[in-house]
Amino acid sequence: MQLELRGITKRFGALTANDHIDLVVAPGEIHCLLGENGAGKSTLMNVLYGLYQADEGEILLDGAVQHFDGPGDAMRSGIGMVHQHFMLIPVFTVAENVMLGHEQTSFGGRLDLDAARKRVREISDRFGFSVDPDAIVGDLPVGVQQRVEIIKALSRDARVLVFDEPTAVLTPQETDELMAIMRQLRDEGTSIVFITHKLREVREVADRITVIRLGKVVGEAAPTASNSDLAALMVGRAVELVVQKQQARPGPASLVVENLDVIDPNGLKVVNDVSFTVHEGEILAIAGVQGNGQTELTEAIMGLQPRVNGRVSLGGQVLTGLSVRRVLDAGVGFVPEDRTEDGLVAEMTIAENLMLDRSHSEPFVARGSLRLEHLDGFAEEKKKEFDIRAQSISTPAGRLSGGNQQKVVLAREMSRDLRLLIAAQPTRGIDVGSIEFVHKRMVETRDAGIPVIVVSTELDEVVALADRIAVMYRGSIVGIVPGDTPRDVLGLMMAGERPSEVAA
Amino acid sequence: MSATITPDATPVSVTLESTEIRSWKAPIALAVFVVVAVVLFVVLGRDGATTFRLSSDSDVVQLADWVLPARPTGITVTVLLALLTVVVVALTTMGNRLSARARRMVLAASIVAFTFLFLLGFLTWAAAGAAIPVTGLLLGTVSLSAPLIFGALGGVISERVGVVNVAIEGQLLAGAFCAALVASVTGNPFVGLVAAMIAGVLVSFVLAAFSIKYLVDQVIVGVVLNVLVLGLTSFLYSTVLSVDTAALNTAPRFPRFPIPVLSDIPVIGPVLFRQTLIVYLMYIAVVAVYIGLFHTKWGLRLRAVGEHPQAADTVGIRVNPTRFWNVSLAGAVAGLGGAYFTLDSVSSFGKDMTAGAGFIALAAVIFGRWNPVRATFAALLFGFATNLQNVLGAIGSPVPSEFMLMLPYVVTVLAVAGLVGYARGPAASGKPYIKS
Ligand SMILES: Nc1ncnc2c1ncn2[C@@H]1O[C@H](COP(=O)(O)OP(=O)(O)OP(=O)(O)O)[C@@H](O)[C@H]1O
Ligand SMILES: [Mg+2]
Numbered sequence: 001m002q003l004e005l006r007g008i009t010k011r012f013g014a015l016t017a018n019d020h021i022d023l024v025v026a027p028g029e030i031h032c033l034l035g036e037n038g039a040g041k042s043t044l045m046n047v048l049y050g051l052y053q054a055d056e057g058e059i060l061l062d063g064a065v066q067h068f069d070g071p072g073d074a075m076r077s078g079i080g081m082v083h084q085h086f087m088l089i090p091v092f093t094v095a096e097n098v099m100l101g102h103e104q105t106s107f108g109g110r111l112d113l114d115a116a117r118k119r120v121r122e123i124s125d126r127f128g129f130s131v132d133p134d135a136i137v138g139d140l141p142v143g144v145q146q147r148v149e150i151i152k153a154l155s156r157d158a159r160v161l162v163f164d165e166p167t168a169v170l171t172p173q174e175t176d177e178l179m180a181i182m183r184q185l186r187d188e189g190t191s192i193v194f195i196t197h198k199l200r201e202v203r204e205v206a207d208r209i210t211v212i213r214l215g216k217v218v219g220e221a222a223p224t225a226s227n228s229d230l231a232a233l234m235v236g237r238a239v240e241l242v243v244q245k246q247q248a249r250p251g252p253a254s255l256v257v258e259n260l261d262v263i264d265p266n267g268l269k270v271v272n273d274v275s276f277t278v279h280e281g282e283i284l285a286i287a288g289v290q291g292n293g294q295t296e297l298t299e300a301i302m303g304l305q306p307r308v309n310g311r312v313s314l315g316g317q318v319l320t321g322l323s324v325r326r327v328l329d330a331g332v333g334f335v336p337e338d339r340t341e342d343g344l345v346a347e348m349t350i351a352e353n354l355m356l357d358r359s360h361s362e363p364f365v366a367r368g369s370l371r372l373e374h375l376d377g378f379a380e381e382k383k384k385e386f387d388i389r390a391q392s393i394s395t396p397a398g399r400l401s402g403g404n405q406q407k408v409v410l411a412r413e414m415s416r417d418l419r420l421l422i423a424a425q426p427t428r429g430i431d432v433g434s435i436e437f438v439h440k441r442m443v444e445t446r447d448a449g450i451p452v453i454v455v456s457t458e459l460d461e462v463v464a465l466a467d468r469i470a471v472m473y474r475g476s477i478v479g480i481v482p483g484d485t486p487r488d489v490l491g492l493m494m495a496g497e498r499p500s501e502v503a504a
Numbered sequence: 505m506s507a508t509i510t511p512d513a514t515p516v517s518v519t520l521e522s523t524e525i526r527s528w529k530a531p532i533a534l535a536v537f538v539v540v541a542v543v544l545f546v547v548l549g550r551d552g553a554t555t556f557r558l559s560s561d562s563d564v565v566q567l568a569d570w571v572l573p574a575r576p577t578g579i580t581v582t583v584l585l586a587l588l589t590v591v592v593v594a595l596t597t598m599g600n601r602l603s604a605r606a607r608r609m610v611l612a613a614s615i616v617a618f619t620f621l622f623l624l625g626f627l628t629w630a631a632a633g634a635a636i637p638v639t640g641l642l643l644g645t646v647s648l649s650a651p652l653i654f655g656a657l658g659g660v661i662s663e664r665v666g667v668v669n670v671a672i673e674g675q676l677l678a679g680a681f682c683a684a685l686v687a688s689v690t691g692n693p694f695v696g697l698v699a700a701m702i703a704g705v706l707v708s709f710v711l712a713a714f715s716i717k718y719l720v721d722q723v724i725v726g727v728v729l730n731v732l733v734l735g736l737t738s739f740l741y742s743t744v745l746s747v748d749t750a751a752l753n754t755a756p757r758f759p760r761f762p763i764p765v766l767s768d769i770p771v772i773g774p775v776l777f778r779q780t781l782i783v784y785l786m787y788i789a790v791v792a793v794y795i796g797l798f799h800t801k802w803g804l805r806l807r808a809v810g811e812h813p814q815a816a817d818t819v820g821i822r823v824n825p826t827r828f829w830n831v832s833l834a835g836a837v838a839g840l841g842g843a844y845f846t847l848d849s850v851s852s853f854g855k856d857m858t859a860g861a862g863f864i865a866l867a868a869v870i871f872g873r874w875n876p877v878r879a880t881f882a883a884l885l886f887g888f889a890t891n892l893q894n895v896l897g898a899i900g901s902p903v904p905s906e907f908m909l910m911l912p913y914v915v916t917v918l919a920v921a922g923l924v925g926y927a928r929g930p931a932a933s934g935k936p937y938i939k940s
Binding site for chain 1: 802804816
């Protein structure tokens with residue numbers, strides 16, 4: 001089905017998120033939308049999906065003007081969408097989530113769960129996902145939740161499919177699989193809109209590329225364009241795609257983790273006897289496929305896990321058994337992997353979010369009351385420094401574009417007096433320009449003599465930042481290797497094999 | 505560096521190790537009750553015998569009375585309670601030999617047995633030297649619980665769709681009033697029943713309109729509605745109903761309709777199956793709401809809207825209409841509970857006759873963790889505790905009635921705090937959905 005957007009304009013108050021955008025997606029085409037954080041990509045797709053009403057412009061399918069009052073209308077017209085922020089009900093099972101909105105019923109109006117299970121299995125098998133239809137979605141790791149979103153969109157046989165940053169939480173293998181699926185769907189005649197910040201993916205699957213900046217279409221690019229050309233078109237300036245960094249000059253050991261176990265609510269050891277050391281002025285990357293205990297490991301260091309054995313100490317001070325607040329006070333900065341769930345309070349303003357974990361003492365609080373002038377000054381400064389694109393510092397964080405939300409979390413955690421920085425998926429969902437900035441800041445943090453832990457499923461990021469790399473598999477550390485270890489070795493280690501020359 | 509992979513590379517453990525998590529909540533709670541048992545049944549044990557009357561004269565099958573000597577029974581019960589506690593402790597410390605499932609079953613069975621024994625011990629002790637009419641005790645439980653159950657079902661539906669329903673009290677009261685008035689005027693209890701449902705729906709309309717359309721805080725609207733309905737019905741009661749009580753406030757009651765065969769079962773029959781239409785409707789409502797919520801399209805969509813309205817919106821479910829109509833439905837169900845007051849237990853309306861039942865229903869919703877069946881049991885527990893106090897008061901027991909009055913609430917606090925565990929309501933309950 002041919003999709004055409006003509007002159008779409010969407011305003012939020014004074015902000016014009018989409019400014020007369022024209023876009024044509026031909027049947028059997030993968031059309032990539034590129035653009036910085038806050039450029040208006042998600043907004044445009046939400047207009048297409050009927051979630052937002054455009055202020056101007058029209059949507060045409062196969063030449064006919066459409067009028068969507070809500071997503072129901074859009075879906076009936078054959079439009080499907082994989083949302084950037086999961087639109088899944090956490091307490092429902094996978095099958096229930098997939099069937100929601102177009103439920104099949106059997107005798108007496110009872111839900112036909114078997115049919116839904118079958119549908120989930122069918123799609124999982126067809127595309128090589130392994131998803132248990134009866135798992136509760138909230139218990140699944142984000143990577144699997146993402147697949148559920150995809151299954152949900154596919155289960156409706158959409159003829160126009162929008163993927164809004166589906167790969168942000170996928171592993172490289174999963175991404176490759178997804179791209180294969182997209183090609184398969186394209187060859188069956190589906191029109192696909194694909195939004196991503198990862199240039200490698202763009203060049204791999206795109207048939208056409210449209211770049212959006214500040215709500216306007218700024219140009220088209222050929223899939224053969226080089227990474228740096230694409231990046232420059234997106235951001236409007238030249239971008240360094242590789243972090244410049246000096247050889248690390250590690251100081252004494254600072255963070256010492258000894259025989260750490262983490263036991264989950266089902267009694268499984270999700271982290272099993274993990275020991276490692278991070279030196280001052282060193283970046284240790286924790287690599288591994290999503291869901292191999294990395295999340296739980298970082299949470300255990302923060303004091304967020306209830307059942308932990310073993311010992312964690314920072315500069316001689318024992319952290320195990322301390323409350324989260326004490327751990328923060330000890331100078332640990334933490335960027336959680338799930339920003340919407342653990343990183344931000346969506347209803348609070350950017351400024352309030354920026355001081356969230358320092359709301360009990362100087363400089364933001366004096367004699368029990370907030371010092372708002374100080375907070376505002378600080379927030380303005382951080383907004384500028386981290387290039388947070390928002391109308392003002394009093395915008396609720398939930399209104400920000402995905403990448404800008406991530407920048408708020410980073411700004412908060414990296415602006416404290418740090419003795420250790422733990423960043424889980426720090427550049428998830430942010431654009432190339434901001435990745436450059438964040439990577440630079442991490443290296444600066446390291447060079448200031450602070451131990452840094454980066455947890456990333458992104459091999460590019462691991463290789464770019466790490467001085468040493470610890471690979472986790474099934475809750476254990478397979479091995480700790482130097483930062484220049486070849487990718488294929490890392491890849492094998494991520495699958496649980498221990499190269500003979502790598503000591504455990 | 506150049507690490508090569510050799511075929512005999514050592515794979516790291518393939519499955520995750522598992523360990524045991526122990527919770528000491530249950531054993532500690534049981535131990536506390538054992539201490540209470542020792543003090544009441546043994547140290548403060550009473551002499552005499554307690555008679556449990558299992559049948560009344562009108563029953564077809566007559567069961568013999570059960571006579572238990574108070575002190576020996578108390579001691580036996582205490583010993584058994586202690587043994588059960590030991591079992592639960594053993595289960596907690598060295599349960600590894602049993603599968604998790606078997607352990608949970610044994611634990612649940614032990615707690616049920618414990619509760620039953622404790623109750624038996626308590627009744628024997630409290631009624632020493634007197635007789636307890638078991639059927640009467642249970643029958644009273646059902647009548648006191650019926651409006652609570654309807655109210656709780658209304659609460660469950662409303663909260664599951666995302667609107668906090670503090671107005672249950674108002675819906676019950678409005679239902680009771682309209683049922684009395686309309687049934688008196690028409691002389692037909694069925695018309696009264698319909699009127700009660702309409703009254704409940706009208707209260708819901710106000711709640712829904714203000715909270716969904718005008719985004720007023722749902723708790724505040726609910727509280728205001730309760731006060732409004734109380735004021736309005738009291739006013740109309742003294743200005744209209746009392747003017748001509750015979751014509752306007754003498755409702756025909758539903759007759760008791762014993763269900764053949766079932767009503768002849770000893771104990772259970774007279775309690776459950778020698779009831780009026782409203783109570784039978786209640787059984788149907790509990791089952792219908794349960795099946796509806798968890799096994800139909802209606803329920804799936806309703807719960808989706810209460811959990812994550814935005815996600816529901818993205819699959820084409822219209823959030824606010826769904827909320828509006830289901831809150832109205834909740835009002836109709838709660839209205840039926842109101843009708844129970846005036847068309848079943850008594851045949852006339854009295855000022856503030858619901859006396860806070862709506863709030864207890866609200867507690868039952870939470871105690872029952874937003875599940876219609878559990879909420880029903882919670883409501884029954886409240887009804888039982890209240891009726892226990894009536895019965896023991898009538899036969900004269902050593903427990904001060906003020907203490908017995910506290911019982912339902914003490915039980916709730918204990919249950920919610922300890923035994924039930926973490927109770928989580930629908931995620932979007934109380935939050936209006938605003939589209940951009
Ligand atoms: N509901 C809303 N109310 C007000 N402003 C909004 C709303 N949704 C988005 N915006 C603003 O519109 C702009 C475009 O946001 P959008 O989410 O479309 O960006 P994006 O291109 O998807 O970015 P990202 O790559 O970070 O996901 C941003 O400045 C954002 O703050
Ligand atoms: Mg976006």
